[in-house]
Amino acid sequence: MTDIGKRIKLRRKALGYSAEQLAERVGVSPATIYRYEKNEIANMGADKLQPIADALDTTPGALMGWDDPDDEAFELREQLRRDPNRRLLLSLARHGTAQQVRQVAALIDALKASNPDFYDGDDPA
Secondary structure (H helix, E strand, O other): OOHHHHHHHHHHHHOOOOHHHHHHHHOOOHHHHHHHHOOOOOOOOHHHHHHHHHHOOOOHHHHHOOOOOOOHHHHHHHHHHHOHHHHHHHHHHHHOOHHHHHHHHHHHHHHHHHOOOOOOOOOOO
């Protein structure tokens, strides 16, 4: 079992899901889930990884091993992702009307104005 397959299986088991339940949530067959977990499908595309991460209430980065679940920043990102009130801002930025996107931009500008070090424009990664 590769690391990603192991992480999928461990997360599935931690949530108490059977492969059948996960497969139903993702829209694939249970055999496909087992094949992912055993690395029989080596090149899992992002279009497959995102639905699995969503079904497992985690991120693709966590399944890939890029995010360390013990890292404080990871936990804070997870809290933001899970909290519907906080996700609203991200959702509006991505899917909102022009007016809603302007309001999101105004909030970001207000955060930057109140704390010049809030974000310097560089990629945080």
